[in-house]
Amino acid sequence: MSNYKAPVTDLRFALHDVLKAESLFAAMGFEEASADLIDAVLEEAGRFSGSVLAPLNAVGDQTGCKLDKATNEVTTAPGFKEAYAQFVEGGWTGLTASPDFGGQGMPETMGMALSEMVSSANLAWSLFPMLSHGAVEALKHYGEDWQKEAFLKPLVAGNWTGTMCLTEPHAGTDLGLLKTRAEPHADGSYSITGTKIFITAGEHDLADNIVHLVLAKLPDAPAGPKGISLFVTPKYKVDRDGKQGERNELHCGALEHKMGIHGSSTCVMNFDGAQGYLVGQPHKGLQAMFVMMNSARLGVGVQGLAQSERAYQGALAYARERLQSRAPKGAVQPDKPADPIIAQPDVRRMLLTTKALTEGGRLLAAHAYTQLDAANRSADAQARADADTLVSFLTPIVKACLTEWSIEATYNGQQVFGGHGYIAEHGMEQYARDARITTLYEGTTGIQALDLIGRKTAASQGAGLKLFLAEIEQFIAANANNPAVAEFLPALGGKAKEWGKLTIDVLQRAAANPEELGAASWDYLFYSGYVAVAYWWARSVVAAQASSHPEAFKQAKLETARFYYARILPRTLSHAAGIAAGADSLMDMDSVRFGD
């Protein structure tokens, strides 16, 4: 098992040197989020992740969760419960929550840094506290006062955890098809009946209560997505003054057998007339669910980033120590029987691909989180609106690209290890299996791609893209005479222009044929991601030069940027061709001709 060392230096670089987090946070009213406190959070979260959570990663994979069919209780892997108690004790569950409910009121951007480290160390474990965040957001925005009082404090404190109960066997992407129903009672409560699947942390032994946020239909619900309501339905009933009562009529019917994240309990949840309360307006549940989902999607992007980082650390260590063959120009360690494989150009290609996409992706995500904070907290209404537009636009890019790059990073990690990459003891195969969920849940990559080109671009005439392109143009103008970055600006400027042009082209075609959006969506997503990261690499070079980091750090940023522009950014060539190709070659084939 390779160990995990939190990338505190690179997180500090992202937050302080590139994003100027301290002044950014201060302008949003996060006065407590000083540079010192930021650093302390990074150090301590890194320490906790590396020393407490990382050693439980393989244990969770091997042991998994156990469901006792007699009691419907789930037991987590050895050490998980104790680690969670320490996490609660350290106040981590409330890092970004409002002080009104016992939280520490830190920016969501800091929550992202915490999430990255926790997810790198132990993705399966990280899912137990993670889902509470969405439940808190939904209740904070849509809950009645008594619901906020009753549920938010224990969720923020971590004594209770939350879930999102959306999916049913026949209703995944298309939630309008769901069948779970809610019968109203005279006392204002509801009886929830139905089966939900893929419920992460639906049942476990880490917390005193589990607060399910459940989508269901009222008896008078219109058909489709406009007939869905949201209910809060805890494992143990909670009365209006917040007292935890008897067991509710819901239970875990089965645990899924999954490719990875074995340490996480992925539950089939049966609601058998469980007591629930309506959250928000009747039939407006999807609106509240999107509040949970958007934040969850950014969070899943960070999970991808986290798996990439961990795979990189393992692959780098192995590439430096594994001796096989000689370097192309002759021995670099002539006293050894062979050279370390990091001397091989193609091994370097794999490592640098992951390094460039991980460090660049970290900035892509961190920037999106600063926009999320700005959307919530900026003093100026226009600034809030712009930040909201920008983070909405960036969310599918962060979710899909960072998770797809984690597939590539964990793939490359295994390839660097050769046959050993397929063997459990080296850890790489677990990272690959664990990372594999991230492109599937909270909306597949295909769904993110459609969200980006449809709702986030076509539906708003490219408002988000315009804001992002303006930021890139501003950067290019500001650095027109900066020799440190001169080698990158022509390519960056050219790609930014092309991004706008490709967008106009596809939107025009889509006006005549709505299939054009879906046909272009996947290539458009990646094109967007690669150009966005090219911007962050150029900014990284400028920020590194201006920073007080050692010369070797500045040099590494410059060299990685050069690699990115030489070997990764050209992927936009094929994606641009895919965007331009149009829908016909996808749509002409009749379903029967796909095969027997």
Add this chain to the structure above:
Amino acid sequence: MSNYKAPVTDLRFALHDVLKAESLFAAMGFEEASADLIDAVLEEAGRFSGSVLAPLNAVGDQTGCKLDKATNEVTTAPGFKEAYAQFVEGGWTGLTASPDFGGQGMPETMGMALSEMVSSANLAWSLFPMLSHGAVEALKHYGEDWQKEAFLKPLVAGNWTGTMCLTEPHAGTDLGLLKTRAEPHADGSYSITGTKIFITAGEHDLADNIVHLVLAKLPDAPAGPKGISLFVTPKYKVDRDGKQGERNELHCGALEHKMGIHGSSTCVMNFDGAQGYLVGQPHKGLQAMFVMMNSARLGVGVQGLAQSERAYQGALAYARERLQSRAPKGAVQPDKPADPIIAQPDVRRMLLTTKALTEGGRLLAAHAYTQLDAANRSADAQARADADTLVSFLTPIVKACLTEWSIEATYNGQQVFGGHGYIAEHGMEQYARDARITTLYEGTTGIQALDLIGRKTAASQGAGLKLFLAEIEQFIAANANNPAVAEFLPALGGKAKEWGKLTIDVLQRAAANPEELGAASWDYLFYSGYVAVAYWWARSVVAAQASSHPEAFKQAKLETARFYYARILPRTLSHAAGIAAGADSLMDMDSVRFGD
């Protein structure tokens, strides 16, 4: 679990309509390989694979192999032994072996078709008989007469199976580092001592004896790869008249815990002074091993193809039946609550990507096998030499591209299933885990890429590429006035020219800097694969038009070719940029600057 239906129609198309197998085989002296017999083999192998092997695929994954530490015996999953007995009974183990040793003397191309179906149905199971092929080849070419007599008949009959014992913990790619030693005895035998890892089918309960082909060093061996010898070292000793005797001093020390192919026993093999016999000349073991390895590499490419086919079948069935959301232009099944997801453009993109790479890849592989047969059997010496050059050139492309495409195909299969793709019961996640070995063993993709650009191109001044480009040019010239394929020829001709030009460029740069080969190798590999498959798609369109297949079949080939040229072939744009980018962006970074 999705079922497997052998793609007999497409195999028949590849063999009869595109490759004209009957006349090809007849010209090589395979007179028995008539069209009728070819079809009978395809039908029967397809039936056996679908009905006997496919149902054991999930069983093998869930049960795996068990090692009894007391007896060092390995028990395979329920049903594996019985299925192997049926396979032996059916004569399948000897399909391509020489009648001199009890084989049926069919072309290797027919062996490929059998392998594809068997590997699709059950990759883990397929590895037990597969390794015998390499052992037979090595002994046939390099064994002494008594060794041929003693070992080949039972191997061909399938009563015994073979292994290749190459890898040691510290020696994978770099076999020159291996430490296993062979001490000579006066009676002409040797004592083999050492530890081998990753030995596929190293121990199992399917056969009466297991014939290990072991690389080891003689006491007077020069250092490095030129000091390696090959030994035949059976589980039960075999005397010079072929009689099976007592247990040899070798045993399985452990089974590896792997990401997939759980049904296959991947063994640590300990040789404790085991009796062995030298095969071929002292210190010339690598030469014999390459005979085994080249055929094994083509075979692993076919395993990749097989996983792609199985993933495609599962994903297609699901995409046709899963109802979610509406088609972009409005309901296609208005009487249903939603449309099947195959109505979505991006789902079609995923399916067509797999279909195009699988059917095109099948021809790429089948063509390489016909060259292998021609290299062995053509009457004309020059034809044999050319075929040998061509199959050598194509082998790393087949091995690496078909296995890499299986990663993509199984990835797409899971994505089509959404969250269900991560759950064991649907099978897709097993295909992804199983396929994952194919880019690692028998030389990683990086090793294949180096082999292609180095040994198979630079070292021979592009002899193999020239032969293949000549074939493409001949095809283009012959079809200059064929309207069926006119839309594809300009792109194909352009890419073929560019392929030649990029090759010259990189070889020129490599003359000045040997790092340029490794730096370009990965992009060069994929560039080559995508252009090669573009050729096979153009030929498929021509062959389909000229065939007696139904119109829907011809139309599907044309539409898939159009998709390939519109959406897959443009990947060459980024690979060409990668080839041109040069080595600096990979090599400038000092090892210490890659990270902490």
